[in-house]
Amino acid sequence: MRDMTLDDLQGEIGVEHLLTYADGRRRRVFAVDLEVPFPEGRLIVSRTDPSGVITQANESFVAMSGYSIDELIGQPHYILRHPDMPAAAFKDLWDTVRRGEKWTGYVKNLRKDGAYYWVFASVVPNIRDGCIVGYTSVRRKPSRRKVAEAAALYPALK
Amino acid sequence: MPLTFTVSPDFNARYLPGWYVVNTWLQRHTGESIHLEGCDDFDSLHRAMRDDRIDLVYANSFDAARLVRDHGFIAVARPHGRPDEAVVAAATRSTLNSIDDLRPGTRVATTDNPDVHMMGMIMLEPADLDASNLVVEQRPSFVLVAKSLLNGESDVGFFLAETFDELSATVRHQLRVLVRSEIQVISHLVLAHPRIGDRVDAIRRSLLLMHSDERGRAALADVGVEHWEPVDHEDVEFMIDLMVALTG
Numbered sequence A: 001m002r003d004m005t006l007d008d009l010q011g012e013i014g015v016e017h018l019l020t021y022a023d024g025r026r027r028r029v030f031a032v033d034l035e036v037p038f039p040e041g042r043l044i045v046s047r048t049d050p051s052g053v054i055t056q057a058n059e060s061f062v063a064m065s066g067y068s069i070d071e072l073i074g075q076p077h078y079i080l081r082h083p084d085m086p087a088a089a090f091k092d093l094w095d096t097v098r099r100g101e102k103w104t105g106y107v108k109n110l111r112k113d114g115a116y117y118w119v120f121a122s123v124v125p126n127i128r129d130g131c132i133v134g135y136t137s138v139r140r141k142p143s144r145r146k147v148a149e150a151a152a153l154y155p156a157l158k
Numbered sequence B: 001m002p003l004t005f006t007v008s009p010d011f012n013a014r015y016l017p018g019w020y021v022v023n024t025w026l027q028r029h030t031g032e033s034i035h036l037e038g039c040d041d042f043d044s045l046h047r048a049m050r051d052d053r054i055d056l057v058y059a060n061s062f063d064a065a066r067l068v069r070d071h072g073f074i075a076v077a078r079p080h081g082r083p084d085e086a087v088v089a090a091a092t093r094s095t096l097n098s099i100d101d102l103r104p105g106t107r108v109a110t111t112d113n114p115d116v117h118m119m120g121m122i123m124l125e126p127a128d129l130d131a132s133n134l135v136v137e138q139r140p141s142f143v144l145v146a147k148s149l150l151n152g153e154s155d156v157g158f159f160l161a162e163t164f165d166e167l168s169a170t171v172r173h174q175l176r177v178l179v180r181s182e183i184q185v186i187s188h189l190v191l192a193h194p195r196i197g198d199r200v201d202a203i204r205r206s207l208l209l210m211h212s213d214e215r216g217r218a219a220l221a222d223v224g225v226e227h228w229e230p231v232d233h234e235d236v237e238f239m240i241d242l243m244v245a246l247t248g
C-alpha cells in the first residue's frame, strides 16, 4: 500500500502520521480535519478474506472511501484506518469475530483524500460448513450522540 | 400429495390474484401439482413454517434467513431488479422535514413486516432514536399506516418503498418522504424445502424461463415481477450474513 502524499489531499491541509499496522507494515497518512457525512438511507458493505484483505465492496463503500474499486480489492482493510482510532478497538473486533461472534462499534474512517467519516459498523464472520471463510461488514449512519461519546473516549484509549 | 406454495403476506394485496396465475402457470410448466396458500398475516406464515407445511415459498429476507439457516431451505430464484427498500414518511402538513427533526417520544406507525420495520428503525438511529425512546404502534397494513399519519395519530410511518409509491396520488401528496433506503442487496426469494430437492432444478428452470412465454410474462406482470433471476447458495448466504450483521 503506498504512502499518502500531499497531492491526495485535494488542496486541504493535513496532519502527517506514521501508522504501524498489526502486521508490522507501516504507512504515512495525512489526516484532514473535515468530516464527510454518511449518506442517508445507505449501507456501506464490504467483505474480506480470513486475514482481512478486501474481496468485495459495494458502491456506497467506494464512494465514501474516495478510492476506486480497483484500489480497494486485494488491499488490507486497514487502508481505511484513521490515526485517531485506538488499536484496542480493532483488537476487540478481531478477537470477537475470530471467536465466531458479531462485533459492533463506532469507527472513524480515513478517506483517500485525508477527510474522515464516522460509521456504526457491524462485522460478522462468514461461517460455511462450520468454518470461517471470511468476514462481512455493514456500516450505517451512526447516532450523533454515540459518535460524540466515541470521539471523546477514543483519545484516552490510545 | 400436491406441493404447498406459500406467499409471504407483505406484498401489495392487489398482487394476490396474480400469485394464483403464477401458480397455475408453474403447475402447467413443471407438471407438478401445487397448492397455493396465501397467508393473511405473518402469524399464519410463521405457523406454517413451524408446522413444516411449506414446500415452496416466496419469502422476505428475514424469513428466508431462518428457512435457509435453520431448516436447510434451498434458494431457487429472486425477482430481478426489485430489492426491498423502506420509506420513512410524515404528513406534509407536519413540521417534520428530515430525520434530524425527530425527537424522543416520536410516535411511529409500523406493520408486522419485519424487513421494513428493521430498515425503518435503522434510519431513525442517526437522530438518537430507538425502541427505548420511541412510541411504536403496529398497524394492520401500510394503507392504515398512511391513514394514521393523515389523521395525526402518528408522527412518522414505515412503508415498503414499492407500496408507498403505489399509494393513491391523493394520499401520497399528503405525505412527505423523510428518508428512503438504498440498500439494494436485500430482496425476497423463492425457496424450496430440502425434501423436494430433487425437483428444485426443474422448478428453477421453469421460473427462469417464465418471461419468455406470453402467458408467463402476463402472470409475472400480475405480481409486479419483470423476470426471475438465478441465485446461488452463496448469494443467499451473503444476504443472510448482512441480515445477521444488521439485527439483534
Ligand SMILES: Cc1cc2nc3c(=O)[nH]c(=O)nc-3n(C[C@H](O)[C@H](O)[C@H](O)COP(=O)(O)O)c2cc1C
Pocket (backbone or CB within 6 Å): A020, A021, A022, A023, A046, A047, A048, A052, A076, A077, A078, A079, A080, A081, A082, A085, A087, A090, A091, A093, A107, A109, A123, A135, A136, A137
Ligand atoms: C470485515 C472487516 C471490515 C473492517 N472494516 C474496517 C474499516 O472500515 N475501517 C478500519 O479502520 N478497519 C476495519 N477493519 C479492521 C482492519 O482489519 C484493521 O484491524 C484496522 O484497520 C486496524 O489495523 P491494524 O489491526 O493493522 O492495527 C475491518 C475488519 C474486517 C474483518
